[in-house]
Amino acid sequence: MSKRSSTQDSVALAFELLKRIPRSYQITARELHQQLQHIGIDRDLRTIQRNLEMLCTHFDIIRDDRNKPYGYRWSKHAGGLALPTLSAQDALLLSLAEQYLSNLLPTNLTHSFSGFFEEARQRLSPVTSNTKEREWLQKVKVVSDGQPLLPPQVCSDVFKSVSEALFHNRLLNIEYHNAKQDKKSGLVMPLGLAQQGTRLYLVCRFDGYENERSVAVHRVTKATVSTFNFERPKDFKLSQYDADGRFGFGEGNRCKVKFSITKSIGEHLLESPLSLDQQVQVLPQYYVISATVVESLQLKRWLAGFGDDVHSVEITSI
Missing domain, CATH: 1.10.10.10 (Winged helix-like DNA-binding domain superfamily/Winged helix DNA-binding domain)
Structure with missing residues (x-):
């Protein structure tokens, strides 16, 4: 040297x-x-x-x-x-980022910021701080809209490799099992990382294919970063992948959905519509809801989850 x-x-x-x-x-x-x-x-x-x-x-x-x-x-x-000191505002921002964004940051960046995260915790600790910023951490929280579940265990080495390959646009060799516990392996092109509830999903293209698939990161048992780089497909956008309902087991196809729902149960749909074109017909005991949405397994599961409070369901592909 x-x-x-x-x-x-x-x-x-x-x-x-x-x-x-x-x-x-x-x-x-x-x-x-x-x-x-x-x-x-x-x-x-x-x-x-x-x-x-x-x-x-x-x-x-x-x-x-x-x-x-x-x-x-x-x-x-x-x-x-x-004087690598943090203001109370800096410490608050870093504390929230560590709490809610740690799985969405590249691991090299997370480790690089580990000293700052620790400094932020010290800055906002009850021993060293009596600020409104410290109190704010006790005033805000992201809550689940369903039954709270513990996150599945993700191997730290796997997550590090997935994050590194995604960050550097490198091919990734993975070994994993599907929901049926069938063991599989493949060379993939990592394109995106998404958190859905407590689960992390790797969006990727398998070698020899032109379509994208989602692999649950907690089901990956081994991941090895290749030395070969790849050029990201110009036609792929993670936001569009999500908009197409792919995380809800859809294929991007649109449909018209119409159903009747008990008023007390369906009140929230008046506040949070299914779509911009949602229409509501008010009946004595029910709301009749119609909207254009992505056709997916998630939609069918969502409707089935209301049990007898939802009936007369019509789903028409567009």
């Missing part, structure tokens, strides 16, 4: 360490070592320790050597570049 490359690597390592040393709590060399490994910077623990000692002599970083392992943090009075 040339001297120039070696110097650049040293500077890059020092910069990554500086970004990850917190101000309001201590972090150990081993914790920093693990964070760097997650983003692809592979250095031995002793190298990390030597760099931390060097940074302590050049920056306002405090080393707590009262007990091992030593802890490192920025001085409260550090200024300029040496």
Whole structure:
């Protein structure tokens, strides 16, 4: 390796360490070592320790050597570049992003921001904060519109590989099982990642096919990122894939649906219509609802879920 490359690597390592040393709590060399490994910077623990000692002599970083392992943090009075502090508003935004968007962020970005996430938690903790921003976290929540379910277990290595391949547009070898527990494998072109309730789905094209399919990430038992890149299909849009009802087991075909629903049960459809062209006929005991929607298995399951409160169902393909 040339001297120039070696110097650049040293500077890059020092910069990554500086970004990850917190101000309001201590972090150990081993914790920093693990964070760097997650983003692809592979250095031995002793190298990390030597760099931390060097940074302590050049920056306002405090080393707590009262007990091992030593802890490192920025001085409260550090200024300029040496003050990686977050405002209460920054901490609130990062806390909400970590809580609700962690599965939709590239894993390299999530690991890169791990220090900031921890800093945000410390910034909004009851010990260090008594702000309206901390109170806000107790005032908002995303709630389920159905029976709450625990999320299925996703292998962390699988998710890392899926995220990496999706981020870098690389082919992905997967082994998985379907709902019938049949084991399958294939080389796929990862095109999108979607969260539906508690489940994550990988939208992809299998090698040799021109259509897209959804694979439940929790059913993937092994995923290996290929060294080969691919060019994303210009005709594919994840938003259109969703609009076509593909996550509801549809094929994008439209239909006219008409049904009668008990007034007390169907009241919410007056507030949240099925479509822009929805029409409602008011009868003494029922609403007669008609609308143009995507024809899908999800639609049929939704109607069946009302039991005897829905009747006279007509679905006409367009």
